[in-house]
Amino acid sequence: MSSSPITYRGPEVANRITVGVADMQLSNDVDSALVTYALGSCIGVTIYDPIAKVGGMLHFMLPESKVNAEKAQSNPAMFADTGVPALFKQAYELGAKKSRLIVCAAGGAEVLADDGHFKVGKRNRTMLRKLFWKNNILLSADDTGGSISRTLMMTLSDGEISIRTKGKETKLWPN
Amino acid sequence: MAQLNEMLDQIEHLPALPSSVIRVTEMLISGEPDLNEIEQIIRMDEALSMTILRYANSALYGRPGRIFDLRESLVRLGGKALMKIVLEQQASSLFLKAGSAYGLRRGAMWRGALGGALAADQIARTNNFADIDLCFLCGLLRDIGKIIMDLHFANDYLEVVEKHMQPDRSFVECERAAFGMDHAQIGGELALRWGLPERICNAIRFHHEPPEHEPDHDQLIDIVHAADIICLWAGLAIGHDGLQYKLATHVRDGLKLDRRTAEMDIAMTWCRLREIEESMEDALVQEQG
Structure with a gap:
């Protein structure tokens, strides 16, 4: 699934909450938007409960925490296998319900001519799908792969998600 | 080369490398830090003196007991760490506001x-590798050519380069197709004008395309090349150019970079960067408190 080609102006909201690299933020403030800048091989995951108006965004860097278990403990958002469960857990604490969650993802790009040695972006994508499959979670929309940079934004009033690449914005959800 | 020089000549105020960095x-x-001279450099610059005090009291370098004296801070940090802090802080003035042509937010190029x-x-x-500190310096300065692209093309940059972008073409190839030169070549030339040693100029010039069959091959270039890719994977300074760069196979093999070591390097790079940033933030809070 790829992002919609419709040109989109992006959210105009009172507060923009920035999600850094290896970071996650959640909020139930409908006047806010969550933004993460310049996803490369990292992946941005968004979850949104339209009834509770709870939204969260994770920007993880690597697939598996075993690469540095100590760092994963102090910063679970760095890895998919520790960050994704933490994102969902915190959303439930804010009143979100799993059955209502709209889940989207963007990023997972690759450097050129990687003949399978590293594939950091692909390994991130695969780990995410594995985690979702194990937990019966369906992706509502995603825009991943290629070698481009993506900025991901979500408005918390309606869960609308847009992606900006090279100054152009497209709507990812609702699609 | 003539075209490169012509472009640099056209820019009225070329960025200058602080004399302390030189x-x-x-x-x-x-290979020998001269603590007395480092002290002189630091004492001449109030902002730098404050930074050194912050570092000496930070979680990264600090030990129990706060210190307020510059001399004591210098001794606590030691010559090697001081050299890096001076380079890091003095070079920040070059990068902090740069990168707009590449779609980088303020501060992203510095990170x-x-x-x-x-x-x-x-x-x-x-x-x-014997010259670890030299690798640090070249890694720090590798993208100085982007500052010149910023100054020369400003907002027209993306429009021009985009016409030459193709999915499998590396970004430096796109730049050469668009402008007849790329940011690495320009950076190498600027470093030469700054009077930096040839090894450093070459590491900057070839950091995206390290030569494979050079008789007097310098591994410094390979390390800076690989570091650039590690940085991309760590999500740092990704602009309009995205991940449109290649990791040279001979560098990958030469440095024995496999998936595991690469992922460890990515995690380590990001964590050390955050440690530095957090130490500075903590020290600032302590000062204000």
Whole structure:
């Protein structure tokens, strides 16, 4: 699934909450938007409960925490296998319900001519799908792969998600 | 080369390399930090003196007991750490506001520069490379050519380069197709004008396309090249150019970079960058408290 080609102006909201690299933020403030800048091989995951108006965004860097278990403990958002469960857990604490969650993802790009040695972006994508499959979670929309940079934004009033690449914005959800 | 020089000549105010960076670079090359001279450099600059005090009291370098004296801070940090802090802080003035042509937010280019320095340092250690501090410096300065692209093309840059972008073409090839030169070549030329040693100029010039069959091959170039890719994977300084760069196979094999070591380097680079940032933030809070 790829992002919609419709040109989109992006959210105009009172507060923009920035999600850094290896970071996650959640909020139930409908006047806010969550933004993460310049996803490369990292992946941005968004979850949104339209009834509770709870939204969260994770920007993880690597697939598996075993690469540095100590760092994963102090910063679970760095890895998919520790960050994704933490994102969902915190959303439930804010009143979100799993059955209502709209889940989207963007990023997972690759450097050129990687003949399978590293594939950091692909390994991130695969780990995410594995985690979702194990937990019966369906992706509502995603825009991943290629070698481009993506900025991901979500408005918390309606869960609308847009992606900006090279100054152009497209709507990812609702699609 | 003529075209490169012509472009640099056209820019009225070329960025200048602070003289302190030049002097510390000379110390790096000779391998011996001169603590007295470093102290002189630091004392001449109030902002830098404050930074050194912050570092000495930070979680990264600090030990129990706060210190308020510059001399004591210098001793606590030691010559090697001081050289890096001076380079890091003085070079920040070059990068902090740069990168708009590449679609980088304010500060992103600086994080990318410091990330490159830390990644190069990490790779050099893993490979028992003799000139670790030189790798740090070259990692830090590798993208100085982007500052010139900023100054010369400003907002027209993306429009021009985009016409030459193709999915499998590396970004430096796109730049050469669009402008007849790329940011690495320009950076190498600028470093030459700054009077930096040839090894450093070459590491900057070839950091995206390290030569494979050079008789007097310098591994410094390979380390800076790999550090640049590690930085991209760590999500640092990704702009309009995205991930449109290649990791040279001979560098990958030469540095024995496999998936596991690469992921460890990515995690380590990012964590060390955050440690530096957090130490500075903590020290600032302490000062204000």
